[in-house]
Amino acid sequence: MPAPQRYAFGDFMLERSQHRVTHRDGTPLNLTPRVFSALLLLVENPGELLTKDVLMRALWPGLVVEENNLSQVVSNLRRALGDDTQGSRYIQTVPRQGFRFVATVVVLRDQDLAVALPLVAGPAVTPAEAALARLSPPGLGDDHAAAGVPQASAAVAVAVAVADGPPRVRPGPSAPRRLWLRATLATGSAMGLGGAAWWAWTHAPAGGPSPRPATLAVLPFKPLTPEGRDELLELGMSEALIARLSTVPGLVVRSVGAGLRFGGAEQDPMRAAHDLDVQWIVDGSLQRRGDQLRVTARLLWAADGSAAWSGSFDEKFTSVFELQDLISNRVLAALAPKLETRPLLPGGAGAPLAGIGGTRNTDAYQLYLAAFSHAQGLRPDGLNKSLELFKQAIALDPGYALAYVGLAEAHRRRLYATDAVPAEVFEPADAAIRRALELAPGLAEAHAGNGFKLYWYDFNWAVAEREFRRALDTNSNVVFAHLGLAILMLTQDRMDQGFVHLRMARELDPLSPLLNALEASYLLDAGRFAEAQTRLKRAFDVAPNFWIANLVQAQLHLTQKRPDEGIEALRRAVAQTEASTGPASLLGMQLARLGQRDEARAILNQLLGRERTRYVPPTSLAAVQAALGDVSPALDSLDKAYAVRDQRLIFLKDDPRWTGLRQEARFKALMVKLKLERFGPGLSPP
Template sequence: MKTFIAELKRRRVIRVAGAYAIVAFVIWQVAEIAFPALGFPDWTLAFIIVVTFLGFPIALVFAWAFEITPEGVRRTESVTKAADHSETKGRLVLMVAVAAAVALALSATWLVLRDISPTHSPEGKWIAVLPFTNMSAEPESEYFSDGITDDIITHLSKIADLDVISRTTVMRYKDTELSLRAIGEELGVATILEGGIRRVGDRVRINAQLIDAQTDAHLWAETYDRELTDIFAIQTDVAERIADALEATLTADEKARIERAPTEDLEAYDLYLRGRYFLNQRGEGIRQALTYFERALERDPDYARAHAGVADCFSLLGFYHYLRPKEAFPEARAAALRALELDGGLDEAHTSLAYVKAFFDWDALGAAAEVERALELHPNSPQALHWYAATLNMLEQPDEAVAQVERAVLIDPLSVMEAAGYAWTLINARRYAEARTRLQRAIELDPGFALAHWLLGEAHAYDSRIADSLSHYQRAVDLSDRYPWFVSSLGYALARRGDGSGARAILAELTERSHQEYISPFFLAVVHLGLGDKDKALDLFEDAFEERSPLLTGSHIGPFYDELRSEPRFMALVERIGLAAQASTE
């Protein structure tokens, strides 16, 4: 044994092993800090560790078999023990060990970067429709130009052979001074449509240009100067001319859907555009949007898209608990069904009905079928992809859910809502570090986006980082004017941090507020669970069940509920909800 150890020392195997281990450890520490900040997936750190482990025996074999000398690499057997270059050779061997570890790590990183590079380049049939400029004398006509932009995007998105950047992202380029080339590079698109709209009385003038984002060459241009009654024909013509310019296949079914006028009442259309404008603002804009959609339906009761708009408003009011779920979702269902009765090929109505089936009926299989139909009709709909991911989560298919939101983010890369949806899906998949990275990017886009701060708190709390979650929950509470859902999460985190008095103060606040506004029993349950009062929490979760709270849809999969899975009462509640049983049939 002594002879063997002496031989290991002579061949400097032990020294190489020590040097390799130290360098590998340093690489791991750097990767652990840097990779999340650079947006690398969770698996990349494990990949680096595995690669450096695999390189360890290779380095030892190399050290045993070879010696680095001033004359070059030579087999150890041919190197005499009396050589007087021992110190030089030792340093050279150590340098080789370090170089081997670093080379392996760099090779692994290159493979990682190659795999997570942008999923599409500015080639092919990717297109962005920039916000059309409002050239009218009235600034309040902004909603009209935005609405026309939105409708053109919708028309183009229904062509399966085109990939269209979503409205939320392109609206960030409103009044931008960036060149088309720069915008094309940022979005990864080959072509850009831009234009302007002037509305004067009953006439509208629209100019549009389709431009190669890399060369600035005009691929197509047209000016339309017509009566306002021709607005739908103009939108159809623009979509068809772009498809022709990009040599995109336009099926007969797609052509028929694009050419179908949504309403014959221009006043109803104007009210609908105002509704969509406010719905995109979220928050208090939801109620304003609902008012405009309902006014549009007073003008034209058969306006299918306005019925779908009503459905979306009620669904959001129910999901975020601005209204009791039992008040909001039945209204949403009726509106979605009426929209489909009027137009069975309306993709947004299928998406609206999917929302109700998932979050109120707790019918994930039915919801998945509806949203799959919506995606057949509108392959580029981020909203449909987003809700498809939600239903796949309910069906315990987290990897497929992540794939769907990745597609949504590809179409709508600058949308903070899609970034939040992506992070929410990653949290449900228990990929917390990735979620935190995504949320930091969303906050960079919109520092005042309360939902992103709340989700960042969730991504810390579920990852055993309660102390880190507190500041993010508090920020979400401050930004949202003490929205009850976010307040309850802050109470939970305070309790888990050991601040029982702070948590009970929040419980008292929510209880007091429940006398003036609707406070879901779910929110009270969250704080009681944080305080360790499981029996009271379960009482309130059962009350939330009776109210059909959409937040119970994660009870069979969500990390928040992990500590309750050993409780018979909770598991009985999960069974009554029925989503776990649906997941087992998939």
């Protein structure tokens, strides 16, 4: 794929082939070739730490230069951009390491400029058209006022963006660092309409720092009356709106799983907004009687509960997909003046915002929703039921790409919940992902699923990273794309970037006990104890008996030299799951390290006995064997782990389980086979 030719950031546009940087007022910057090259390197890697060595090798290839030369280049670049080391609007200095580009970067394609520039200078907009498109902040009125907005021309939308200037967005509680990270991740790879919207935005009057991207959650719809409740349809309405709105540049949308926890009939949308840390909430109610469907929906501003839009609809159930498109468009129309990137509105009130990989078969859709619901709890019986239902949905609509992605994800979740044989997980999951990509090559969720297979099963780090990034370039709201990229980076000593993506995953689903527990574990490894305790507390608040959280609790106690409490937490984790041997393995390992060898040996014997009748991950055996000093059996188990593609091997380089084996020739050979020896020190979860 050819490199992008134009980038937009802050007040500037960079054109690669012309070696030109232009201010929003049309003034070109006077940059030397080396200063331009330094800016291009930074812009092409937004949010990533570029070390001094990397920059000096790139800017002075084949030469040995002093750091003062690089400092002078960066100083000249800051001066040209009007940046400084205090505010760091564009370039952040990381002491003793290097530099990071912290502004939001948007890739501009040729067609973006072809569309946007004529619109900016296009036909005059009448006061009536401007009034129709403006959609003032909260208090917009009912659906009749909003209904006409999607029919406004693209020229009106751009003209309003120009006239309004920067949107007035309520400041969030985040620190400045979190602001730019979130903005970069949410909109840094915006494409298509996002590029045209940026051009309109940068031709508006200048007005201060970029605001926090708009954050929104969609809650499961409530029943209008208790009788005749259809919980799958209630979930489906929110799932569809999330899928459609998640693709909008500049809008951070919480995941379906985040909203599920507020699905009761007595849900409080303002409490949900607080717990999910969002500025906007979409909620509604519905009732189905036979083939008739009645739906009410509203968009609420979390600061005071005021309604920016509301609407009521009576439709045939067979029109449910058109209704979802219609509501999505109305919500976006109400949000458009407040979005950081000002996306242009679709051309008609019923025009779908998204729908890639979806279905128009209502029965297949119902089965998909039921499958999704069963997969959420990480219970073996629920995952098995989920697999069955996804297959039924595919049988009804063989072109349903998202159902194939769901099938692959349900398979992969078995690795969290059980001691599943890796080949029995990844081979059917891979077949499902391949089919999804055949049906919908641009489907972000499919690329993220492919990334996990490449990472956890093929041990192909570079291609896995490309797939995760491709998913996020398409849709920055895919939770497990952020999670996969975070784990990959953290195991490769790319800490700053890894924690960014880990936090983004958790922020998209802030009440997920799994994501909170995983983040707590990595924070502990990094020595960030206060933050780790906050995340761990949230995991227990949501799921008091979650066994993975107890593993992290044990990690915390053992790190703080409280072995008795650590062992007790491990025993709780063992009692909370029978399907996974992971907790028993960790318990045996820690007992051996604490000198309680008899009990550790008994646990090892139990695991070996279990292996005679069912699969036990070889790393579970190797951890106890290594702690007991059984070096040769431990290495045998690790070799077997490689043969079966045990996914725990991705942490081999830094996992403290293997401290006593690192000098063994067989261990070093395994590191080479996994291509892990090239990476610096990283982190691993419990």
